[in-house]
Structure formats: C-alpha cells, structure tokens
Amino acid sequence: MQTPDEARTRVASFEIFLTRFLDDDGRPLCRLPAAARRPQRLLHAYRLMARIRAFENKAVALQRTGQLGTYASGLGQEAVNAAIGLGLARDDVYLGNYRECGVPLARGVPMAQILQYWGGDERGMAWPRTVPAFHDFPFAVPVASQVPQALGVAYAMQLRHEKRATLVTCGDGASSKGDFAEAVSAAGVWKLPVVFVIINNQWAISLPRSRQCAAVTLAQKGLAGGIVGEQVDGNDLIATCHVIETALARARSGAGPQLVEALTYRLADHTTADDARRYRDAAEVDTARKHDPLARLHAWLEAQCGFTAQDETRLQAEVAAEVGVAVKTFLATPAPPPEALFDALYAELPPALHAQAFAAAGGGEA
Amino acid sequence: MQTPDEARTRVASFEIFLTRFLDDDGRPLCRLPAAARRPQRLLHAYRLMARIRAFENKAVALQRTGQLGTYASGLGQEAVNAAIGLGLARDDVYLGNYRECGVPLARGVPMAQILQYWGGDERGMAWPRTVPAFHDFPFAVPVASQVPQALGVAYAMQLRHEKRATLVTCGDGASSKGDFAEAVSAAGVWKLPVVFVIINNQWAISLPRSRQCAAVTLAQKGLAGGIVGEQVDGNDLIATCHVIETALARARSGAGPQLVEALTYRLADHTTADDARRYRDAAEVDTARKHDPLARLHAWLEAQCGFTAQDETRLQAEVAAEVGVAVKTFLATPAPPPEALFDALYAELPPALHAQAFAAAGGGEA
C-alpha cells in the first residue's frame, strides 16, 4: 500500500513564463515577432519614450524650482508606459496611477494638462473630447483602488458585446492590496476583457519587492483567480509591446482576462518629497541604470534601423520644444477661481449648497 | 534562432496536492499515518463529531420552534471542525466564523454559551477562563475579517519566540474578499506561524464554488503569497487531522505559514433564514450526503476498532443528554439587563456616557 505522502494526488500544476527579446545591449535573444520588425513602429515607440522621459525630467525640474507640486516620476519605466499607450486601441479604456503619466501622454493628453494637475489644479484632468484618452480614468492616487473599477468597465464592454478591452496598471506594492486580489479573482469568474499590468519597479516607496511579497513572481497572483499570469521584461520595449498587444487582442476576442507583470525599475526617488538614499543602495540604482529601456531600444535602432546620432539630436530637440511649449502654457494658466470648488460637484448644484457656493465665491459667510 | 514563443523562459512552476486517506465507505486508500491508527484517538474524534452534529441539529430545531435566533448550521462539516479542534494545542489561538461552532465546542466552550450567543445574548462569548478556547476569538460574522487579524496574533507569537500557532478558518466565499488575500500575502513575507484553513463547503449562500472563483483549487490562493497551499478531503477526518496537525507543527516550529483547503459540503441551508431549494439541486445534496464525514469514520471504526451498534447507541444517548442539559441551561438564562448595553464597552465607562447609561437603565431620558 502507498505511504500517506504517496497517496497525495496532484490536482493542479502551473508554470510562469518570462518574455524577453532584447538583451541589455539591445541585441535580439530570439527571432522577433513580425510586428516588432517594422522600423517605423519602433521609431515611433522610441520617440514616445523620449517624450515621456523629457516630460518626467522636466516635471521634476519644475518641482525643484517650486513651480510644480510633489511629483512621482516614472523615470526608467518609459518602455512599459509606451508599450501600453501603443497597444491600446482608441476605444479601449485605460486606468492607471499617479506614476503612469506616460500612458495619457501616449493617448493624446496635452502635456500642459498633466502639469496642470500636478500643479494642483483639477482642470488638468478635464481632458479634451478629441483625444483617445478621453474615456480613460483620471490618475488613481489611492493605491490599487483603480483595479477593481476596471472590472466594471470591462463588464460593460462584455455586456454590450463590444470588441474592446480594458487595461489597468498598478505597482508591485499595489498588488498587496485586497482591491487587487478581489478584482483578479472576479475577472476570472466572468472572463472579462481586462488586462491587468503590474508595473513591478521593485520598490513601493521604501519597501523592496522582496519584502512586499514572498511569491517568486507577482505574475502568479493571477493563479489565485484562475487567470493567466506572465512576466515580461518591462524595459524591453519590443517584448513588452508584444506581450501587451497579445493580451489585449485576447481580451478583445473574448478569450478572457490576463495578468502581466512587467519587470522594470524606479530610477527616481518615490516622489520629489522622498529621498531614496535613506533606504536603498546607490549600487543597486547604478546597476539598474544599465538596463535603461531607452538605451536598449536606441542600440537596436542604431544597429537595425540606421538610426543616427543626428536623428537622435533632432528628436531630442523636437521633444524639448514640445515640453517647452507645454511648460509655458502650464505656467500661464491662472489658478481656478474659488467657486471652482463647487464646479461639477453634482450634475446640478443642490440648493442645499447654494449658500456655501455663494460664500466661497466671496459673497459672505455660509 | 528561437521563435518568440520559444524564447519565453519558465521562471516558476507549482503543483497543488490533495490528501485523502479514506474512501467514501471508510476504506483506507493508503497506509495510514501512525497517529491515525490509534483507536482511542479516533473514537475521541468520532465522539466529538457526534457532539457537534447533535448540537447543530438541536440548534436548528430550537430556531424552528422560536427558541433561538437565526442559526448557521455546520451540518456536514463536522470532520474539519473536529480536526481543527483536536489539532490545536491549548496555547494556540483560533479565529473562525459563525459556522464553525464545532471548534469552540471542541475547545471546551460550554454548549449553553454558544446557544446563548445565537439566542441573542452577548454573554455567550464571555467564555470561561478555564477552557482552552479562552484566548480564541469570538465568531466573526463579517466574512473574512478574521483572517488578517490572525496575522497580528501570529506576529505576537513570533515576536516572543513562542512555539505556538494561530489557526484561522474561513469559507470558500470568504476567500474572495481582499481581507483574505492581504493576509495570505503578508503571512508569507514574515513567515508567520499561521495556518489558514479554507472550509470549502461549495457554497456561499447561493453562489456555487464554480462561480465564486475560476481557480481550479482554492489552495492555489496560497501561491499569490508565496506560501504552501494544499487540498484535503475535509470529510475524511483522518486525512484532515493529518494535514492540519502537520501544518500546525510546521507553524510552531518556525517553518512558516500554510494554506489548507478542506473540501466539504454544506448539507444544511445557509442559515435557518435561507431556503437552499431556491438555488441548488436536491440531487446535488443527495450526492453530497453520501460523503457524510460521520458515516465514513463510523465505517472505519466498525471495521478497524470494533466499534459496535451498542457503542453507537450509548454514544448517541450521552451526547443527547449533554445537549439536553445545555438547552435547559440556555433556556433558563434570563435576558441581559438593559444596562448591559454599557458593560465592557470601554475598560471604564467614560463620564460622557454616564447619562446615557443611566437613561438606558430606566433612569430617565439621556
């Protein structure tokens, strides 16, 4: 007869995969997918990443000179932000957090508005009807709270038999919140058209990934909800585009939800109010810089697409000009008037609030 | 060169096992662990299960005759409740929910007090200092809320280098709540001495397990936190004792947390206020009855330990007598006085509440 240990039956088994196409020097590790070999596309992606980086750097500079509020830079995460921005179709809906400014930038939101938001003016989230991001959610600040909201969006798409997808990002830290787990689990139940992307930048303020969660990968959090989870090198633009496009296509086709863990690194302090030297080694950051997503794609473009130093200079100049204009517009925007407090609070301001609104506008004590 | 799909690296793999020792007719499927072969132990366990079942049946009967409030019967779940009650050491701490009355019963709580609680009297949770359950938590009614609390208990044990364990149960439904996921994840980080037991009775009121979560097993929810997860046939007392004892021993020894999914079935309505015929097939319940945990252990005892029909009759009579005495005590207990509202609200009643307490006691409007 079997021993008790032998009598155990295996009832399930799982594997988690990591996708990576380019090595740190931008050399291919495998034959690239067809889409990834189109130079125009890659140049377009590179330009987007350059725009995001220029924006991130400028935002921090503005904060340092007292012209912007606290800012959470996405430095180092440009590839995954760009991949998401490029993967999303106009009709898809995106929900993300404070550090993912790159996505709305990719989705047409004027730079000046993003600055306006971080400058402390709500109108920075009143995005124009004409941009693809128009239906995207405003930045989520309460960590992970956006994740279960994505399910409602995806549910509406499914109910209406639309071929659209919802994509929601959150951080490695966010994946510890119950909000995240409730969403992943329910997405599996209804096979909703939603793609969860954990942007694992290895830190949640001062907590390193290793002390955030004992799981080998965060991708395996999908298993808790019975959905596919996989890792991608989030600093490898080509791989990330491939994985995210595939996941979005699956979702749109009705094949169900997916979880992608994009491995990247937060090169900046948590925010401009933070000093990461208190809790993380300079050496670690130096190492991480070697995996810079822009450098890697740049190397590929040079090697494979004839991208030259002049091309780079021109690109940088264009991007700097765009940022410059945005900063001017931002700085020229006057503060909202006091009565803005009551703007769009309800569809119609309830009579109960008229006196307060009058007082706030300077009309006398409420 | 490899294709993109071949270039994916496997970074993790997992297996989930199910332990089952007895078949539905109580015949061994493997050589049983030594501890499980001690007839005295098994008889003791069987008696405990019989006590629990008698209690469950009487509680429902009392409710049906207007002598008890709404009651959530654990009918069919006696084996896992008994296994937990038996596995816990006196110094361990248990947290569970409304349906797990079997555990406090096993841990010495007087039946009359459990009835008192369900009869609408808080004093039913003021367990005597002398019983092993003294440090156990009161029943949790907000589903899953007890699970993260267990981490604090386990953390205290770890901090003090005690060789104690915390065990917390919750339902299959409860495993969808964020509370559960936050706890499992954090337990892994600190390797806390905590055992999570999901009592998967296949239903959360009207929602079947299949629509609660798309994961093949609930045990795999442990993977999200990087902790061991396994299944056990929760109607197989011997297997469940083995798995739970092993997990508790691991926890006490400092080897870390574990998740156990005990497969069982809710034979009763959700509560006495529920009518399960609205949403589940009679045929399913009939099938489930064939896996009755008491019948199975009874068959084993007859075959292996010389347990006779007279033994059974005597046991049932003893148990009925115990329940009868408890019911009498319960019914004879007067309602709490009105001022009990203010009892033990704070360590000392703040002066701000004196007037209210006076009024409640009939001394005039607060």
Add this chain to the structure above:
Amino acid sequence: MARRKAAEVTLVEAINLALHHEMARDENVVVLGEDVGANGGVFRATVGLQEKFGPGRVIDTPLAELLISAMAIGMATQGLKPVAEIQFSGFMYSCLDQLANHAARLRHRTHGRITCPMVIRAPNGGGIHAPEHHSESVEAFFAHVPGLRVVVPSTPARAYGLLLAAIRDPDPVVFLEPARCYRLFREAVADDGIAAPLDTCFVEREGTDLTLISWGGMMHEVRIAADQLAADGVDAEVIDVATLKPLDTQTLVASVAKTGRCVIVEESPRAGGWASEIAAELAEHAMMNLFAPIARVSGYDTIMPLARTEARFIPDVGRILSAVRKTLEIAPLG
C-alpha cells in the same frame, strides 16, 4: 408591470417593483450583488429580476463588497446604471473607500468628463432579531461624504418613487432601506414609473405645537407618537427627511420657525449621528425661533446589541414621547 396599479405592497415589494420597472424601461440599468440572482436577494428585494432580465444584467457577484462598489463605479462610467446591493449595511464599510475617494469625486475631479450615476442600496438598522453585525445604522458615515446623495425611504410609496429617482439621478446615491420596515405594513403603490423628488424633506403631517423630525425605520415610531400626541391635544408636525444628503434645511427650518420646538429621532448611535447635523443646522438657522432646546432621541453610543436587548437600544415611542414632553414643558404652549 405597468398595468399593475396601486397594489397594496410592502416596502421591500416596492423596491422590487421599482427595480423591475426601471430595468424594463432602461436597458442600461443593471443589478449586482451577492445572491441577487436565483436567490432573489436575502430579503427578496431582487426576486424575479434575473429570470426576466437575464444573468448579464442581474449579476451574482463573488463575496467582495469593495469589488461590488468598485465595479458599480466602473460600470457607471460606461453609461450603465448599476444598482448594487450590499447584503447588510454593516458590511458597507468596505465600500467607503471607493465611494468617498472615487464615486463621489469622479465628476468633480474630471470636471464632468467622467460621471458616476450609480446606486448602492442596503438594508439598514435593527429590530429584525438578526445575527450580530446585521443591524447597524450607517447613514451618517455616508452622509458626511461630499458628492454623495444619501436617501432613506420610510414607506413603500416613497421607497418606490425615491428608488426610481435615485437610479435616474446622474450622480451616486447611497440608498439605505429600513430592514425593520421591509414587511411592516402595506401601502397602495401605483407602478406608474413616477419618481419622487430627491433632496427634499416630506412634511407628512402639519402641526403647530412642535416638529418631529426623523427618517427611515424610526418614522414608524414617530407616527405612532404623533397620533398619541394628537389624542392628547398636541399638534405635532411630522417630517420625513428622506434625503439626508444634501439636506433640505429650508423645510426643516421653516417648520421649526413655525412650531418653535423640535425633537429629532434617529436609530443610529447618538454621537455624530445625522440627528446631530440637523440639530446643528437648526441651532444655526432657527435658534431665534426656538422655545426649547433641540432634543435628539437616538440610539446609545454603544455597540448595537444582539436580539435580546436590541429593543433597549432602538428608540421606542416611550422615549420619543418623554423627549416631547420635556420639550413642551420647558416653555409651555402659548
């Protein structure tokens, strides 16, 4: 449905009627929550909906209240009109983060780009001998949140009309139903699809001697108290607040200005209950008309007790009458 005119229904049947009506009228209305489908809701408020409108629009969710509220938000942003049910209001705390940090602010944060027309409903209050944690009164938590509406019906007809209004409202509404009144009495309710006005108190009974203010489950005791007072020759004005937030202070002030006395009755714990908000508004805007202190009759600042003692917690007619008597004594009726 539309043919069924002015049937005598209970409050919970009126809720069900309104849900049926609105789901038939507007295909964007969806219902979600625990056990709302085949089981028809633990209080039977959603009975028959899934049969009629299918599991796509009447959605049994996994056991996760935060998720339910968050999903409703996501749905609402897409033009659906979700009506989420939380099984008991004591399990709504998990929704507060989503409601306060998101539902209540999406319109404002985006200057109207994204809106959140959702309803989240739950049975509220005690008196039904339910298990622990099933008898909480939570209205004040939600009514403190700017951007939300909080509505509490007290009769079948108002439940029907106010729920329709809540679903049609373009902003988020927390709709708390007095569980104790679910089957307490019947009332003729015409299934005519006519919404009741939000943001307004209902003066149920006019009177000149004092104003009795309440909402939800306590209205029942207040009405009995008013009848007894009438028998004693005291002419009480009775107001059902109905929409707690935003609060129709004007109607309340007008009444108190007329009567000069008021007693506010609520079930929830006293400190920070909504009666305090009403008292504060009256103390600011009607004080000069008051002959007597503003009295509140509330639950105590204790844990809502289990079944055997809950009647001691919930204000009864006796406590209301004794507060009224005290109020009348202080400055005798002119």
Add this chain to the structure above:
Amino acid sequence: MARRKAAEVTLVEAINLALHHEMARDENVVVLGEDVGANGGVFRATVGLQEKFGPGRVIDTPLAELLISAMAIGMATQGLKPVAEIQFSGFMYSCLDQLANHAARLRHRTHGRITCPMVIRAPNGGGIHAPEHHSESVEAFFAHVPGLRVVVPSTPARAYGLLLAAIRDPDPVVFLEPARCYRLFREAVADDGIAAPLDTCFVEREGTDLTLISWGGMMHEVRIAADQLAADGVDAEVIDVATLKPLDTQTLVASVAKTGRCVIVEESPRAGGWASEIAAELAEHAMMNLFAPIARVSGYDTIMPLARTEARFIPDVGRILSAVRKTLEIAPLG
C-alpha cells in the same frame, strides 16, 4: 531620551519623542505601517525607532491598510500595544470595517474576555500642498463609532502627552495628527513620560465674551483669531477639544453657559462634521444660555481641492472672525 528635558520641538518631533519614550518603557509597544522603518515614515514621525528597537518591533508592512488595522487588532489581543501608522488619513477608509466591526467591539462582544489596546495614527487635514487624496479630514467618520476614542492633538506638548495616554489606554484610539502643524511651530516639551488626560477638553484661554471651540490644525487659526479679537477688546474663551470621542460636553457647556455665544471651527466638510455634534450637544444642553445661534465655520461640502485652491477650502482667520462678528452682533455684548 529621559535626560532630554523640555527641548523645543515640533509636533512631529513630539510624536517621535513619545514613540521613543513608550517603546523604551514598555516592550509590548510595537510600531507598524508603511515605510515606518528605515525610511522613518514619510513625515519622519517614526525616525530612529527601527534602529533602536529593531525590525521586530518597528515593522514595515506591505501596502495594505486593511491588513495594518487588522494586524494591530490581532496584536492587541495578545497583549502587545500596537501603534499603527496609516500614511495619510485619506487611506484610512479601508480600516473602518476592522475598526468599527472589530476593534471597537472586541471588549464588549466578549464581556472583557478579549481587549484591544491599540492606537492607529495618521496625518490628517490639508494645507501642505500635497497631492490629491492626501489632505482629507476624516475625524467624524471614526468619532461616530461607539467603542473608539478619537484624539486630535493641536500642539507639540499635547501631541506628546496625548499619544502617551493613547498608547497606555486599554482601548482602541484613533489618533489624528494635523499634518499642517507637523512643523508649523516649536514648543518646549519635556520628555518626562507624563501622559496628558484623555476624554477632556483643554480650556486654553479663558474669556467671557464668546467661546471658540476647535481642535487639531484649526486651533492655529483660532488662536490667531482670539488674539485679534483681544486686540479689539473681545475676550474669547478658547477650547481645544482634543478628545473628540468621547466628547467632554461638560466643559463645553460650562464655557458656553458662561459666555452665551460660541463659534465652532473645523476643517472637515460641514455636513456631518464633528462641529455639528458639538453644536447639537450645545443646542441641547446650553441653549437656554445662548444669546446667539451656534455658528460653525467648516470646510465646504465639496471635495477637498488640490493645492492651488485648498486655501479656499480650509477656514481661515477671516472666516472665523466674520462668524464671530455675526455672533456678537446678534445680541450685543451685555
């Protein structure tokens, strides 16, 4: 530490001092929260603690506020004295379920068998130009929960003494620190381990003409207003409520009975704010002594705005003075 006498410290330094003191004095005290360890807390309230007391007692938690509150509960039941930090009060809604359904009731539910001596602290309120959701005022949500204490210090010395008292208290305490005052001014605080009394208001300044009542961050503006009033010959009594729950109504009533006028100042949105509770208590117990309506100066019933407009939301000295003036006008000083 014990040698450091009456140093001039900021409010956040006083918090840190109290934590150091109590962790040294009582080995059962543990600190947990996000970034409280090596990083010393995002406001530096826990700086130096992990170095001194080790990572076992100064615990960096994963990012999960519900967990933090629930863990504190579990720890407290085992005789530890957890002091949990929530990074900003706007992220405390996730804790409400655990606090209201468990922490606040464990003692009562078990008739004293299980107790919950924990503190949960968070920076509260605006005025620091923080990002969205980082400037909320949440005291009223917690103060409505029976079984909790809610304490809000307004000076370094009170922060030190009240935090010690909160940690030593055998019941759960929500401790909300006015972020705006963390570094606003310094005050001499002796690190003498002497706790300040809980459950009592502090009459900071005696006066006869009217009573100014406030707590936390707004005390700063209230003190300036009182100074300006004094310069104008108006003698205001100033009360720092400090413990909002349970509320020391007696001290407030006594003051208002003396002055006959009062203005209550708070930062949180007006409807359902704690100023309403205080106004209600005064309207019930001090009305016959009042010469003028009870005035509240509060934040508006709007979403707490972003940095560029937040100063419009938070009551300023001007708004306080104009409410005072109105109060004084109605019935001129005797």
